[in-house]
Amino acid sequence: MAVRTVTTRPLADPRSAAVRARRRLPSLRTAIITAVAYVVAVVFVFPYLEMLITAVRPQRELYATNYLPHHFAWSNLINMWGAAYGITSSVRVSLEIAGGATLLVLLVALPAAYYTSRHRFRGRNGFLLLVLGTQMLQPTALIVGIYKEFLNFGLLNLNPVWSLILVNAGFNLAFAVWILNAYIGSIPAELEEAAMVDGCTRLDALRRITLPLAMPGVVTALIFTFIAAWNEFISALALTTSTSDYPLTVRLDSFIGQYSVDWQHLFGASVVATIPVFILFALIEGRVVGGLTAGSIK
Amino acid sequence: MSDIAAAKPRRSTRPRRRLAALEPLAWIGPAIALIAVVVIWPIVTMIQTSFQNITPLGITIGSAGLSNFTQVFRNPNLPGILIRTVIWVAVTVAITMLLSLGLAQLYNQRFPGRRFARWAIIAPWAASVLMTALIFRWMLQPENGVVNVFLHQLGLVHQFNSNQADWLGRPDSAFIWMIGVAVFVSLPFTTYVLLAGLQAIPGELFEAAKVDGATAWHAYRRITLPLLRPAFLVALVINLMNVFNSFPIIWEMTRGGPGYETSTTTVFMYDLKGTFVGQAAAMAIVNFALVVVIVLVFLRLNRWNRQEAR
Numbered sequence: 060m061a062v063r064t065v066t067t068r069p070l071a072d073p074r075s076a077a078v079r080a081r082r083r084l085p086s087l088r089t090a091i092i093t094a095v096a097y098v099v100a101v102v103f104v105f106p107y108l109e110m111l112i113t114a115v116r117p118q119r120e121l122y123a124t125n126y127l128p129h130h131f132a133w134s135n136l137i138n139m140w141g142a143a144y145g146i147t148s149s150v151r152v153s154l155e156i157a158g159g160a161t162l163l164v165l166l167v168a169l170p171a172a173y174y175t176s177r178h179r180f181r182g183r184n185g186f187l188l189l190v191l192g193t194q195m196l197q198p199t200a201l202i203v204g205i206y207k208e209f210l211n212f213g214l215l216n217l218n219p220v221w222s223l224i225l226v227n228a229g230f231n232l233a234f235a236v237w238i239l240n241a242y243i244g245s246i247p248a249e250l251e252e253a254a255m256v257d258g259c260t261r262l263d264a265l266r267r268i269t270l271p272l273a274m275p276g277v278v279t280a281l282i283f284t285f286i287a288a289w290n291e292f293i294s295a296l297a298l299t300t301s302t303s304d305y306p307l308t309v310r311l312d313s314f315i316g317q318y319s320v321d322w323q324h325l326f327g328a329s330v331v332a333t334i335p336v337f338i339l340f341a342l343i344e345g346r347v348v349g350g351l352t353a354g355s356i357k
Numbered sequence: 358m359s360d361i362a363a364a365k366p367r368r369s370t371r372p373r374r375r376l377a378a379l380e381p382l383a384w385i386g387p388a389i390a391l392i393a394v395v396v397i398w399p400i401v402t403m404i405q406t407s408f409q410n411i412t413p414l415g416i417t418i419g420s421a422g423l424s425n426f427t428q429v430f431r432n433p434n435l436p437g438i439l440i441r442t443v444i445w446v447a448v449t450v451a452i453t454m455l456l457s458l459g460l461a462q463l464y465n466q467r468f469p470g471r472r473f474a475r476w477a478i479i480a481p482w483a484a485s486v487l488m489t490a491l492i493f494r495w496m497l498q499p500e501n502g503v504v505n506v507f508l509h510q511l512g513l514v515h516q517f518n519s520n521q522a523d524w525l526g527r528p529d530s531a532f533i534w535m536i537g538v539a540v541f542v543s544l545p546f547t548t549y550v551l552l553a554g555l556q557a558i559p560g561e562l563f564e565a566a567k568v569d570g571a572t573a574w575h576a577y578r579r580i581t582l583p584l585l586r587p588a589f590l591v592a593l594v595i596n597l598m599n600v601f602n603s604f605p606i607i608w609e610m611t612r613g614g615p616g617y618e619t620s621t622t623t624v625f626m627y628d629l630k631g632t633f634v635g636q637a638a639a640m641a642i643v644n645f646a647l648v649v650v651i652v653l654v655f656l657r658l659n660r661w662n663r664q665e666a667r
Contacts, residue, residue, distance in 0.1 A: 093468040099460065100477035103545070106492040107480055109503055113495060122501045124509070124517060167387040174384035181378075186385055188656065193396050195595075195652040199602040199623055203630055203641040204399030207406050210415070229395025232388060290485030293604050297630070308487050312609070315491075322495060329488045340483035341476055347549070 107333065114326040121323060139327040146328045148303060149310040153332075155220050156295075156306055157288040160227035164235045164284045165277070167228065172239035173265065177248060194233030198226060198294040206297045219299045223306070226298070227288035234287075235280035238346070242276030243269060279346045282339045289336060307332045403645070406638035413632045425639035434617040434625070441532070442601075442621040449536050449600045453543040454593060460544065461551035482545035490609040493538050499523040528618035531611050535619065538606050543599065547592045554588025555581070594655045598648065 113121075117132035140147050171190075175183055198205060209222045246269055254264040270277070292308040299305055305313060307328060314325040340347075410421035429435065464475055481489055496503045499522040508514040514522050525531045558581065566576040604623050607613055613620035613628060620628070622644050629637035 089466075089468055092463065092466045093470070096463055096466075096468055096471070096474045099463065100474040103478045103480050103541075106489060106496065107484065109496060110488070110492050124501050124506050126503065126506065163391075167391050170383075171385040171388040174381060178381070180381045182381065186389070189392060190388070191656060192652055193392055195598055195655050196396060196648065197598070197602045199604050200641070200645055200648045201396065201399040201403065203406065203626065203634065203638045204401075204403030205395070206630065207634065207638070208399050208402045211402070225391070226395055229391050232391055236388065286483065290487070292485065292487045293627070297627075308485055311487060311491060315609070325491060326495070329491070333484050333488065336483050336485075337480065340479060344476070344479055344549075 110326045110329050110333075113322060114330050116323065118323070135323055135327055136330070139324050144321075144324050144328075145302060145305065145310055145313075146307075146324070146331065149305050149307045149328070150331065152220060152304060153289055153306040153308075156223045156227060156291075157285045159220070159224035160231065160288040161281050161284045163224060163228040164231055165281060168232055168235035168239055168280065169277070172236045173243055173269070175236075176240045176244040190233045190236050193230065194237070196230070198230055198291070202293055202297055205294055209298060219295075219304050222298050223288075223291075223295055226294045227284070227291055231284040231287050234283055238276050238280050238283075239273065242273040246272045275346065279343045282343045283347060286336050286339060289332070400645070403638050403641050406635060407642050409635050409638075411634045415634070421635055425633075425635040426642075428633075429629075429636050429639045429643070434620075438617055438620050438622055438625050441619070442623075445532075445536065445539070445603075445621050446597060446600050449539040449543065450593065450596045452536075452540050453547050453596055453600075454589070456540065457544055457547035457551050457592070458589075460548040461555055464548065464552060465555045478548060479545045481542045482549075485605075486542050486603070487605040487609055489542055490535075490538055490606045493534065493541075494525065494610045497524045497534060499526070525611055528611075528615060532619050535606050535610055538610070539600055539603055542606070543596055547596060550588050550592040550595075551585065554585045557588075558584045590658050591655075594651060594658060598651050598655070601644075601647065601651070 112127065115131045115133055115135050116123075116128045117130050117135075120128040120130070142148075171186075175187060205226060214222045250268050250272075251261075251264040254268050255261065259267065290308065292312070295306050295309045296312065299309055302313065311325055311328055311332070314321040314328075407425050408421055408423075409417050410419050410424070411417050460478070464471065464478070468474075497505070499505065500518045502522075502524075504524070505514050505517060505522045509517065516522065520526070524534055562580050562584075563576055566580060571579070602623060603621075604627065607619060607621060607624045608627070611619045613624040617625060617628075622640065626637050626640040626644060629640055
């Protein structure tokens with residue numbers, strides 16, 4: 060571990076032997092920094108641990124004033140899949156929405172990002188500005204308009220999943236366009252040209268050369284869109300009416316009743332909703348900042 | 358370009374050029390269509406709706422003129438909501454930015470297990486805000502919330518289920534806790550942006566400063582802060598937008614109540630949507646105008662940062 064952390068900083072090379080000898084024992088400063096950093100880390104994770112603990116609290120200990128229950132009722136995590144709680148159907152709906160939105164974003168963003176990064180044309184700047192503008196907007200700001208639009212077009216009666224796929228794809232398009240644009244821009248166009256000289260069509264060159272090289276960007280865009288759509292709440296709340304159409308976020312909300320809250324199932328469903336997201340997010344963590352700040356930090 | 362065109366047979370140039378003008382549309386057209394359906398059309402609809410008279414059952418009974426706007430502005434709850442919105446955004450963003458400066462500095466240091474510590478702080482970013490808000494609501498339960506259990510052990514909360522332990526029942530303490538949650542969920546992103554900014558600063562600068570006898574604080578003020586400015590400003594504007602539009606925190610923790618005493622304009626707008634869509638749209642237009650201002654600042658900043666980078 061010590062070796063690794065040294066190599067991550069380009070700065071640490073020429074040091075005298077005495078300094079190096081002293082480094083074997085962590086200095087007081089390092090010890091303090093480590094301690095503080097770990098405390099901060101625990102603070103950030105704590106609420107999610109509490110969520111997990113509550114999800115496996117046995118019914119009689121739900122309102123006990125202890126940090127940990129005497130028994131862990133792991134069966135809670137199995138019983139909650141019963142049809143009465145609707146978690147199973149919500150997972151399906153959430154998968155449909157997030158999956159559909161991710162696919163749509165890829166189909167729409169990839170050509171746009173490719174073309175804008177390879178060609179200068181009239182309206183290119185206008186288009187990129189439009190994309191940047193939508194990145195700053197959120198469904199919340201437009202929710203009344205979105206609700207009214209889909210109501211007017213009768214799309215809500217059809218199946219809210221389609222509407223939600225559109226909304227989620229639209230609001231995550233900017234991130235995808237931007238990050239793909241940056242990745243494709245870093246791949247030399249000569250590689251494609253060489254392939255085309257060798258008899259590839261343009262689409263072939265795109266598929267065989269550019270796309271594989273831009274894969275990290277594509278994966279980041281896909282995961283980011285999936286997570287954002289999976290976690291999206293306000294438009295799902297506004298656009299779904301029948302309980303069978305609830306995605307997970309709205310289902311969580313529905314566990315909050317006027318007089319009582321079904322905390323165990325709420326947090327059981329939360330555990331289900333969170334674990335895949337944490338894993339996916341850890342995979343793209345290093346690349347997300349670049350896409351979100353739209354390349355404005357060099 | 359013209360040489361090449363002249364060398365080709367004249368007949369084919371015109372249709373081909375027209376086709377060439379359409380070529381970009383084939384590639385970026387789908388994206389424009391999606392933005393039109395999901396972003397532009399809702400804006401148009403919202404503006405239309407704000408001038409319509411719509412019953413709570415959703416039937417449009419003609420034009421309302423400006424009455425939706427006047428009714429929203431005359432609403433006795435509005436002044437309080439506006440003041441609260443300003444406090445909500447200003448306080449949350451200010452605390453977030455300050456804490457993130459410290460956190461970024463901390464996580465930029467070398468220490469064993471840094472990678473895991475960094476993973477830990479992205480938890481609130483990856484989890485949905487809705488869920489985080491619900492967890493905090495649970496942790497603040499008056500009868501058994503873990504916050505109360507802890508404060509009870511310290512002797513600060515004397516009795517469970519008391520008025521004192523009911524943090525979300527009183528508007529002022531509820532609002533403070535919700536600002537805390539808003540800061541909590543904004544920290545990871547902000548810290549990561551600042552961390553990226555810190556890592557982009559060449560280390561030689563600090564070596565040179567050290568040689569010149571600068572103290573750590575001096576180096577921070579004269580080197581780190583100025584070079585961090587682009588990252589800082591971008592994070593600031595994105596946070597302004599996110600916090601202003603933040604809906605799930607207040608919705609899940611108090612539903613904006615009691616009354617409208619913990620509502621911001623966003624929650625107020627959503628609440629109006631249930632009964633008076635026209636007024637909700639009018640409120641949304643006011644919100645949207647503010648959002649547009651933030652977007653314009655962001656776009657301006659973006660251009661400015663890039664020019665600086667060159």
